[in-house]
Structures are given as structure tokens and as C-alpha cells.
Amino acid sequence: MGFFVFLPLVLPLTSWPIARLAEHHLYPRNAVRLLSWIGVTMAVCSTLALGLLFVVGTAQIPGNPLPDSWSDPEIRTAVPFHEEVGTAAVVGLVTVLTACSRSLRRHLRIRARAQRALAPMPLDSDLVVLPDPEPYAYAVPGVPGRVVVSTAMMDSLDADEQRALLAHERSHLLNRHHRFLLAAQLASCVNPFLRPLQKAVGYATERWADEEAAGSVGDRRLTARAVARAALVTRSAGPVPSFASFAAPGPVPRRVTALLSPALGESWPPPASPAGLAAMVAAVGTAASAVFALNAAVALLLLVKAATPW
Amino acid sequence: MELAGPEPDGGDSGDGEEGGRRRRGQGELATEVLTVLHGAPGPVTASWVQEQLGGELAYTTVMTILSRLLAKQAVVRSRVGRAYVWSAAADAAGLTARRMRRLLDTEPDRDAVLASFVTALTPEDEQVLRSLLNAADPPQDGAGRGGGR
Numbered sequence: 001m002g003f004f005v006f007l008p009l010v011l012p013l014t015s016w017p018i019a020r021l022a023e024h025h026l027y028p029r030n031a032v033r034l035l036s037w038i039g040v041t042m043a044v045c046s047t048l049a050l051g052l053l054f055v056v057g058t059a060q061i062p063g064n065p066l067p068d069s070w071s072d073p074e075i076r077t078a079v080p081f082h083e084e085v086g087t088a089a090v091v092g093l094v095t096v097l098t099a100c101s102r103s104l105r106r107h108l109r110i111r112a113r114a115q116r117a118l119a120p121m122p123l124d125s126d127l128v129v130l131p132d133p134e135p136y137a138y139a140v141p142g143v144p145g146r147v148v149v150s151t152a153m154m155d156s157l158d159a160d161e162q163r164a165l166l167a168h169e170r171s172h173l174l175n176r177h178h179r180f181l182l183a184a185q186l187a188s189c190v191n192p193f194l195r196p197l198q199k200a201v202g203y204a205t206e207r208w209a210d211e212e213a214a215g216s217v218g219d220r221r222l223t224a225r226a227v228a229r230a231a232l233v234t235r236s237a238g239p240v241p242s243f244a245s246f247a248a249p250g251p252v253p254r255r256v257t258a259l260l261s262p263a264l265g266e267s268w269p270p271p272a273s274p275a276g277l278a279a280m281v282a283a284v285g286t287a288a289s290a291v292f293a294l295n296a297a298v299a300l301l302l303l304v305k306a307a308t309p310w
Numbered sequence: 311m312e313l314a315g316p317e318p319d320g321g322d323s324g325d326g327e328e329g330g331r332r333r334r335g336q337g338e339l340a341t342e343v344l345t346v347l348h349g350a351p352g353p354v355t356a357s358w359v360q361e362q363l364g365g366e367l368a369y370t371t372v373m374t375i376l377s378r379l380l381a382k383q384a385v386v387r388s389r390v391g392r393a394y395v396w397s398a399a400a401d402a403a404g405l406t407a408r409r410m411r412r413l414l415d416t417e418p419d420r421d422a423v424l425a426s427f428v429t430a431l432t433p434e435d436e437q438v439l440r441s442l443l444n445a446a447d448p449p450q451d452g453a454g455r456g457g458g459r
């Protein structure tokens with residue numbers, strides 16, 4: 001195995017350039033799909049690598065439940081610095097599994113709570129307007145998926161803008177964006193290097209829904225105005241986030257700018273462009289990550305098999 | 311179920327009101343009390359509710375049920391003179407709105423699950439957004455909502 005077993009833990013770094021460039025150069029739907037697949041594949045490979053190191057690491061723990069033959073010196077020496085690395089892997093794997101299960105539980109809890117809250121509302125429409133002085137609009141995934149909008153939000157938009165808002169939220173439900181969001185979130189729990197990917201996926205799903213809304217109301221400018229107005233009333237009602245004041249524009253101004261600009265083509269950027277190049281780097285990184293993780297798995301498997309007496 | 315709403319939820323676990331009378335579930339009692347409050351001409355006292363229920367429940371039982379409903383925010387209470395008067399808080403939409411708000415207030419990470427239409431803005435974002443809006447809006451209503459399109 002050698003040092004190659006560590007590569008799947010580090011190769012997620014190759015996804016950074018595409019996470020940065022996807023926003024400007026990829027059609028949102030393509031961006032969401034590409035980034036999610038890269039994220040999930042790299043997360044699986046990274047967990048596999050961590051698992052292999054874990055097996056090696058447990059070898060030094062007396063009385064561990066794994067077969068004795070797995071503690072064979074040959075297996076241990078298959079990994080450089082096996083003692084330190086093994087201990088770190090044990091800690092790492094436990095941390096990763098805990099973080100993932102917490103994320104998953106929270107996801108399911110929030111969904112269940114939202115569905116429970118909405119249960120008394122009649123099912124004749126997927127739109128639920130709730131009397132609330134605080135402006136908000138959410139897509140609540142589930143069976144059936146629902147769009148929840150407060151009266152305050154409805155009141156602050158005119159009829160056309162309301163149509164854009166509803167089209168946006170329905171696009172979230174129809175395209176099951178929550179699955180991409182969950183996948184990206186779990187991936188970033190598994191390997192912190194994948195966190196920029198999670199952010200990019202979150203932004204790209206919003207853009208995806210914006211583009212579909214613009215297509216469905218047939219007016220990009222109107223959709224941009226709906227997003228901007230909704231954000232402005234939300235801002236005046238909600239707490240101000242305490243970010244550094246010199247930060248780049250937040251997601252909402254970027255979405256509005258994108259909607260006011262001409263639509264991006266659905267085609268992929270040419271390979272020679274920076275975005276095409278970044279996409280290829282990410283794809284190569286993902287592939288390499290998979291190859292090294294599998295390679296290490298096979299190597300360890302062969303060692304274990306050789307060391308097992310039966 | 312957070313609210314002992316239209317459906318009886320306690321089953322036969324019953325409050326077990328005194329005497330050999332028929333045992334009724336908490337949910338059923340709560341529903342009866344709510345029905346009475348919904349039918350009331352306005353805010354009413356607990357003894358009025360007790361009368362409407364046919365007087366077969368003890369005053370303290372009615373008070374207990376009302377307090378539970380109050381904790382669940384299904385009824386509201388206000389003070390008139392030295393007594394409390396009660397009224398039903400919740401039509402379905404209002405109740406749902408309150409539950410939704412509680413969810414939004416207590417789950418800071420909800421945005422990863424429930425896709426929000428927009429996220430909060432920084433003051434700088436707000437400025438950028440206003441100038442974008444002004445640039446995007448046709449001149450006749452560039453200053454604000456201007457009655458829509």
C-alpha cells in the first residue's frame with residue numbers, strides 16, 4: 001500500500017478549483033450534478049482509506065475484536081508510521097461516523113418536524129400560506145412536498161413575483177435538491193477538504209431553481225426582482241449576520257446578478273477554458289482517489305488473506 | 311402529536327375523573343373543551359366552559375385541561391378583572407404557523423434541509439441589491455414597488 005493509501009484523504013483538494021469556477025462557468029444543473037458526484041465519490045474513497053488505516057491501527061489495541069491474524073506484523077508494516085497513523089485513523093473514523101450520523105439524524109428530524117407541523121393543512125394544494133409577520137419561504141421535502149410561504153412574504157411581492165417565488169420553490173421539490181444538499185453535507189462531514197464543494201452545491205441548487213423559475217415565468221428580470229425584493233424584506237426583519245464587512249457579495253446579490261445577465265448555455269465549457277480544465281483536474285483527482293483507495297483495499301485484502309491461516 | 315387536536319391521542323389512559331362515570335381520554339376531553347371554546351361567543355371563563363360541558367367534569371379538571379392546552383398554545387388566556395377568560399387560539403393555519411416558527415427558531419441549520427428562498431443579507435449586500443434593483447427596474451417604478459408591473 002505504502003503512501004498511496006493516504007492519497008484519497010488529500011485528493012479532495014483537487015475539487016477546489018472547480019468548486020470555485022462552477023458558479024460562473026457551468027450551467028447550474030450540471031454544476032450540482034458534477035459537484036455532488038465528485039463529492040460523494042471522494043467521500044467514499046476517503047472513508048475507505050480511513051477504514052483501511054483503521055484496520056491497521058486497531059492491530060495495536062490489545063483485545064480488539066478483529067481477527068488476531070490481522071495484527072500480523074506484515075500488515076502493520078504495510079503502512080508507513082503505522083502506529084501513529086493507525087491511532088489517528090481510529091480517532092478519525094470514529095469522528096467521521098459520529099459527525100455523519102449526527103448530520104443525518106438532524107436532517108431527518110428537521111424534515112419530520114416540518115412535515116408534522118404542516119400535517120393539519122389541507123392537501124389540495126402544494127402551497128401552504130401561513131399567517132406570520134415574519135417573511136419566509138421554504139420548500140419542505142417529503143411526501144407530498146410542500147411550499148411554505150408566510151403571509152408577510154406574499155404581501156411584499158406582487159402577483160408576478162409570487163409566481164416566480166413559487167416556481168423557484170417547486171423546482172427545489174421537483175428536482176429533489178434536498179438529496180444533493182444532504183449528499184454534499186455528508187461528504188463534507190467525511191472529509192473537511194470537501195467543504196467548499198458543499199457550499200458550491202448549495203449555491204448551485206439555488207441558481208438551478210432560479211433558472212427554472214425564470215424559464216417557467218418566462219422573464220429573467222422579473223425573477224431577479226422577486227429574489228431581490230424577498231431578500232430585502234427578509235433582511236429588514238431578520239438579524240444581521242456578523243460577517244466581515246469587506247467580504248465578497250453574498251449569495252443573493254450574486255444570484256440576482258446572474259439572473260440579470262444573459263443565460264448560460266447548458267453545454268459544458270470547452271476543455272481548454274479554465275472551467276473545463278478545473279473540471280478535468282477534479283475528474284482526474286476523483287478517478288485517482290478511487291484508484292488509490294481500491295488499490296489499497298485490494299493490497300490489504302491480499303495481505304490479510306495471506307496472513308489468515310485458514 | 312403536539313396538540314391534542316381533533317383526534318383523541320391519549321387513548322384510554324384517561325384522566326379518570328371522579329365517580330363511576332365513563333372514563334375518557336385526555337385527548338377526547340381536550341377536544342371537547344376546544345369545541346366549546348370554538349363555539350363560544352367570545353372569551354369565556356373556565357366555569358362557563360364547565361357548564362357547557364354539562365357540569366359533569368370538576369372545575370379543577372377543566373382548569374387542568376385548559377392549562378395543558380395553554381402550554382400547547384392551542385388556547386389563549388387573558389385577565390378580565392380578577393378572573394381569566396379563555397378562547398381558542400388556533401385555527402389550523404395559525405397553529406401550523408406557530409409550529410413552523412418554532413421549528414425555524416430552534417433549528418439553526420435548517421437551511422441545509424429546507425431550501426429557503428433567500429438568505430439573510432449583510433448591509434453591503436443590501437446596498438448592492440438595491441442598486442441592482444434600481445438598474446433592473448423600468449424607470450417608471452425604479453424607486454420602489456410602484457404598484458407592481
